[in-house]
Amino acid sequence: MEESDSKIFVVKTTVNQERAVANLIAMSAEKRGYDIRSILVPDDLRGYILVEAGSHEEVESSIQGIPHARGVVKGSTSLGDVEHFLTPKPAVSGISEGMIVEIISGPFKGEKAIVRRVDEAHEEITVELFESIVPIPVTVRGDHVRVISREEEK
Numbered sequence: 250m251e252e253s254d255s256k257i258f259v260v261k262t263t264v265n266q267e268r269a270v271a272n273l274i275a276m277s278a279e280k281r282g283y284d285i286r287s288i289l290v291p292d293d294l295r296g297y298i299l300v301e302a303g304s305h306e307e308v309e310s311s312i313q314g315i316p317h318a319r320g321v322v323k324g325s326t327s328l329g330d331v332e333h334f335l336t337p338k339p340a341v342s343g344i345s346e347g348m349i350v351e352i353i354s355g356p357f358k359g360e361k362a363i364v365r366r367v368d369e370a371h372e373e374i375t376v377e378l379f380e381s382i383v384p385i386p387v388t389v390r391g392d393h394v395r396v397i398s399r400e401e402e403k
Contacts, residue, residue, distance in 0.1 A: 255286060256325035257299050258308045264296045266317035271298050273315045283311045291334040297322075299331055340372045340391030349398040350376060352389060361397065362387070 262270045271288045278285035284307045289299040302308045305321060312318040344350070348364045362376035365386060372391045377384045 254303055255301055255328070256303070257301050257328060257331055258305060258325050259322040260298050260300055260308065260312060261319040261322060262296055262298060263317040263319065267296070267298050270312075270315060270318050274298075274300065274311050274318070277315065278307075278311045281311070283307045285311055289331070289334060291331075293334065299334070301328075339369055341367050341369055341374055344374055344391065344394070344396060348396055350374075350394040351397050352376070352393060353395050354393045355389060357387060357389070362394075367391075 260270070260274070267290045271290050274285065275288055277283070284303040285300060286303075287301040289301075291297075291299065300308050300311075302311075305325065308321050312321065344364060344367055346364050346367060350362055350364055352358055352360050352362060357378065361379045363379070364374050364376055366375040368374065368388075373388050374391055374394065375386045375388045376394070377386055
């Protein structure tokens with residue numbers, strides 16, 4: 250089949266079972282020879298997975314008997330409509346100077362800190378710990394913090 254014949258179909262699943270359903274669809278398609286070209290499980294889209302296939306019937310057949318697969322949403326979409334799910338967001342997106350964060354991994358796990366600098370190129374942030382007697386800047390990866398307060402320090 251040609252690239253232009255390909256459509257994106259949306260499969261409704263049980264929330265938090267998206268990856269399991271995607272794996273089972275992939276195994277089913279491979280075993281039974283269905284024309285499933287790709288499967289995408291976006292983190293932003295809970296309860297749904299995106300399946301690239303030649304026809305609605307192929308997707309419908311591939312989810313038969315798969316636990317937690319609720320059905321195929323009517324209609325299809327194009328690759329252009331779901332392209333934004335394919336580009337990862339930087340780990341530091343939404344974090345700015347002055348925000349209060351909690352460090353969720355590493356040696357300072359559980360410590361609260363204030364963001365002093367954000368390095369988007371390296372996806373790192375520099376923070377100062379609240380509990381330290383002397384303010385020492387600590388650089389951590391952006392995915393090692395959780396934003397507690399979006400209000401900036403006054």
